[in-house]
Amino acid sequence: MSITFPAGVIPLNSPFYIEKTTIEKEILTEIQKPGALVRIRAPREMGKSSVLLRMIHEAHSLDYRTVSLDLKQASQSSFNNIDKFLHWFCVNVALGLGLEPRLEGYWDENIGCKVSSTLYFENYLLRSIDSPLVLALDDLNLIFDYSEVVKDFFTLLCSWHEKSRVLPMWQNLRLLLVYSTEIDVPLEIYQSLFHLGFVAHLDSFTLEEVMELVKLYELNFISEKDTKLLMDMTGGHPALVHLAIYYLSQEKLTLMELLDNAPTSTGIYGSHLYRYQMKLQLEPELATALKTVINSTEPVLLNPILANKLNNMGLIKLNQNKAVISCQLYQDYFQQTL
Incomplete structure (x- = not known):
């Protein structure tokens, strides 16, 4: 049996994939619902993209159309403004469906890029297919650094999700959003999109x-x-x-x-721990909070914001709002370095 170094997405044919049976079934059930919006969230390296790959595969087996966009593939210039980003987004969805982009017939600066892209989906992309479209966006957190782009884009996705409640055409659009919880999400962004849909949080192995x-x-x-x-x-x-x-x-x-x-x-x-070390050095309040947890023999009640950040990073676990360290690795390492 050939054994390769474990890095990145686990291929579909890998014998070393451990199924997340319950959560995968829940996601599959959700994407079969009209106008579904599913958010797959977890800290880095928890298997989000591997789960996504399998959900896309399952959607294929249902004869759904699928397009999976990884924001790592977008060039830096694509994030310069919302118009450029939506151009990149719409063209890549069209190409993913095997269609000619034909943006020029729908893009009108007089009505703006958000309305233009909505008409493009409604009158072209969704009309060109005869089955649901599962549209997956991986590494969505990469857009968080571009405040104007992310605000407009998330508002747009919200409006499309709302349209699915009243317009049958939009019920064929099923959104799968994948992002890391380690990235701080500004409140206005959280309120615009991250309170919608089904949340699939990936846990550690048993x-x-x-x-x-x-x-x-x-x-x-x-x-x-x-x-x-x-x-x-x-x-x-x-x-x-x-x-x-x-x-x-x-x-x-x-x-x-x-x-x-x-x-x-x-x-x-070493590299895994170093990444966390750098993050904690940049945010001394987080480091102090983590040190409090490490030095305590009992679960600790932390400032809720700091507790949420450390939990989202995977460094602590919360039980009834009280924090304990996630594992011996972090206990031993950060006891020496903080």
């Missing part, structure tokens, strides 16, 4: 799922006790678990060696 992954890698030398140690260190974080099991499968280090070096800058999680 102990049983980690044990299943160990079996898939055929690591017979890893016992249930060993798996629990790995679970304690990583908290079941999908990317961290996959990475550990990959290194163990290469037999270049033992589990004890891996665990001993894990909470260090030279361990296999």
Whole structure:
């Protein structure tokens, strides 16, 4: 069995994908509803794009049309203003449907780019297909840095979602929005779009799922006790678990060696930890709040805004508004560095 380094999206044919059965079924149920809007959210490296890939595949099996746009593919200049961004957006949706863009027949500066793009979808794209369109936007958080663009774009998506309640044509548009919770969302943006639709939050692996992954890698030398140690260190974080099991499968280090070096800058999680370290250095209030959690032997009641940010980053878990550290990795590493 060929084993490749775990990075990025897990391919459809990979034997190492752990199905998120419940949440995937819920998403699939939602996108079959007229005018659906589904938001897949989680911290980075939690498997959002891998779930999206499978939802697009399932939509194909329902004979739906699908277009998946990754905002990482948009050039910097596409975000200069809302007109340029909507040009990029509309052209790429058309091409994804195998249609000629033909924007010139619908774009009118006298009515503005938002109305133009609405007419373009209504009178061209949606009329050119005879089945629902699942339109997926991955890495949506990349647009958050462009305040004027994101405000107009999210308002537009809201208006399209509202149209689906009264106009049958718009009921064929099903939106799948994928974004990282690590990015701070300004209140006006949150209120414009992030209170709508079905929210699919991806969680960490359970102990049983980690044990299943160990079996898939055929690591017979890893016992249930060993798996629990790995679970304690990583908290079941999908990317961290996959990475550990990959290194163990290469037999270049033992589990004890891996665990001993894990909470260090030279361990296999060095780059992962460094990213968080940089974020915390830029936001001292967050670092102080996290340090409070680390130094406490009991769940801690934090400032709600700081608690929400740390939770969205995946560094803590909240239970009845009280915070505990997510896993031993963060406890040991940040106890040394904060």
